[in-house]
Amino acid sequence: MGNRESEDLSRFADMLSAMGTEPRLRIMRLLLSAHPEGMVAGEIGAALEIAGSTLSHHLERLRNEGLVTVRREGTFLWYSANAVALQDLLRFLYAECCTRSRACEPRKILA
Amino acid sequence: MGNRESEDLSRFADMLSAMGTEPRLRIMRLLLSAHPEGMVAGEIGAALEIAGSTLSHHLERLRNEGLVTVRREGTFLWYSANAVALQDLLRFLYAECCTRSRACEPRKILA
DNA sequence: AAGATATTTCGATTAAGATAGAAATACCGA
DNA sequence: TCGGTATTTCTATCTTAATCGAAATATCTT
Numbered sequence: 404m405g406n407r408e409s410e411d412l413s414r415f416a417d418m419l420s421a422m423g424t425e426p427r428l429r430i431m432r433l434l435l436s437a438h439p440e441g442m443v444a445g446e447i448g449a450a451l452e453i454a455g456s457t458l459s460h461h462l463e464r465l466r467n468e469g470l471v472t473v474r475r476e477g478t479f480l481w482y483s484a485n486a487v488a489l490q491d492l493l494r495f496l497y498a499e500c501c502t503r504s505r506a507c508e509p510r511k512i513l514a
Numbered sequence: 515m516g517n518r519e520s521e522d523l524s525r526f527a528d529m530l531s532a533m534g535t536e537p538r539l540r541i542m543r544l545l546l547s548a549h550p551e552g553m554v555a556g557e558i559g560a561a562l563e564i565a566g567s568t569l570s571h572h573l574e575r576l577r578n579e580g581l582v583t584v585r586r587e588g589t590f591l592w593y594s595a596n597a598v599a600l601q602d603l604l605r606f607l608y609a610e611c612c613t614r615s616r617a618c619e620p621r622k623i624l625a
Numbered sequence: 626a627a628g629a630t631a632t633t634t635c636g637a638t639t640a641a642g643a644t645a646g647a648a649a650t651a652c653c654g655a
Numbered sequence: 656t657c658g659g660t661a662t663t664t665c666t667a668t669c670t671t672a673a674t675c676g677a678a679a680t681a682t683c684t685t
Contacts, residue, residue: 417534418534419533420534420535423530424642426643428530435611435615435617436614438615439617445662455663456644456665457644457645459663461643475652478660478662479661480663484615484617486617486618490618490622493604493608494622494625496604499546500546500600500604503547504546505549506546506595506600507600507604509624512604514605535673556631566631566632566633566675567674568674570633571633571672572673586681589632589683590631590632591631
């Protein structure tokens with residue numbers, strides 16, 4: 404059964420959905436700019452003005468889809484972007500748009 | 515007011531969300547593989563086994579976010595992937611992951 | 626104009642997601 | 656052990672999204 408591709412597609416859809424909200428896309432961008440150390444949850448919430456409980460749910464969602472990782476350091480939880488997951492997603496999108504199809508020109512993306 | 519970046523971010527979040535569902539990601543992939551002619555709505559529905567009314571809503575959503583374009587040819591509606599919109603999105607993601615931050619290595623994406 | 630086909634819109638149902646205050650849990654330092 | 660800070664979980668509300676059958680619209684053909 405060639406359902407490996409189907410699983411991949413479903414996973415990528417979930418990742419896209421997880422980033423498909425302004426607060427969570429902001430979170431990802433912030434974590435990328437703080438890569439690889441990441442940021443403490445409270446710092447993220449302060450920077451983006453997101454209530455604690457709301458932020459916690461967003462971070463849980465991103466973690467569920469493998470887009471962020473978390474490590475505890477005492478009382479603090481450090482969240483980091485997961486570069487490998489983002490690489491997988493970008494490789495998929497790049498392949499679909501620029502390789503499998505020739506819809507997009509690489510030079511217009513890498514510029 | 516530096517809200518241009520904020521508008522962009524919101525737009526990219528909407529595009530990600532639009533592709534963040536398995537049926538719609540499949541639709542995009544199918545349209546990319548048929549680029550640039552695109553496909554007739556009924557063909558898409560037959561290939562992906564999606565009910566007509568459901569498909570119509572998915573296509574409307576993709577069109578609203580600028581990810582597909584449509585042209586009428588008699589009774590038929592031809593849907594195509596919008597390469598420019600996809601380029602914008604990929605450029606944004608690539609910049610965030612590989613340029614602004616160095617979280618991802620280009621060679622692992624372009625491979 | 627009438628019948629046939631393609632596609633959308635309507636109407637309805639069901640499920641999922643976003644938000645946040647309040648309470649609970651985890652950990653540290655004294 | 657106790658108080659303090661960080662973070663999550665609980666509970667609740669409100670909105671949005673996914674789905675699809677049936678009816679409506681659009682276009683072609685004859």
